[in-house]
Amino acid sequence: xxxxxxACCYEGSAEEQALYDEVAKVIEKYxxxxxxxxxxxxxxxxxxxxxxxxxxxxxxDGMDIPLSDVSGVVSFYSFFTPNKRGKHTIRVCQGTAxxxxxxxxxxxxxxxxxxxxxxxxxxxGQFTFEIARCIGACGLAPAVMIDExxxxxxxxxxxxxxxxxxxxxxxxxAEEEAEGGDEA
Ligand code: FES
Numbered sequence: 001x002x003x004x005x006x007a008c009c010y011e012g013s014a015e016e017q018a019l020y021d022e023v024a025k026v027i028e029k030y031x032x033x034x035x036x037x038x039x040x041x042x043x044x045x046x047x048x049x050x051x052x053x054x055x056x057x058x059x060x061d062g063m064d065i066p067l068s069d070v071s072g073v074v075s076f077y078s079f080f081t082p083n084k085r086g087k088h089t090i091r092v093c094q095g096t097a098x099x100x101x102x103x104x105x106x107x108x109x110x111x112x113x114x115x116x117x118x119x120x121x122x123x124x125g126q127f128t129f130e131i132a133r134c135i136g137a138c139g140l141a142p143a144v145m146i147d148e149x150x151x152x153x154x155x156x157x158x159x160x161x162x163x164x165x166x167x168x169x170x171x172x173x174a175e176e177e178a179e180g181g182d183e184a
Pocket of ligand 1: 094095098099133134137141142143
């Protein structure tokens, strides 16, 4: 039997189909080699951004292994994520030092400012929001980490300014529309 991934079986947008086709090539490249599943998952996540259940099924079919094997590896390694991730990851520390110095208020402020739940991703795909359990800045708590940057002694008032550093500028069309809409 040919070692060919079942790229035929995905039914989505043309753009997503192209990504699935790429993953199919990765499956063919690694199938039958040592540690193939980890390599495939790693590259599939790089290509697709995350590993939703449909992608896990696609990989299981392509590699002729049970879906439970794939899901087991995805859930075991924290590196793999089945949820869509934002362009930036915000981690608000809720370790003891940060919690007692106002970390909880920062969590509430993120929920309010970005309209996103913990472990969720904003609708515009800009931010994924997670809780951390100590990021090594206890002396200057409460701390927030955005991607690799650590912010210390953060307050809910400082938060919008910090988030703005990571927010993509608004689409020009949207601005034009807004300007037009203001004119009476
Ligand atoms: S408890 Fe928040 S940085 Fe250590």
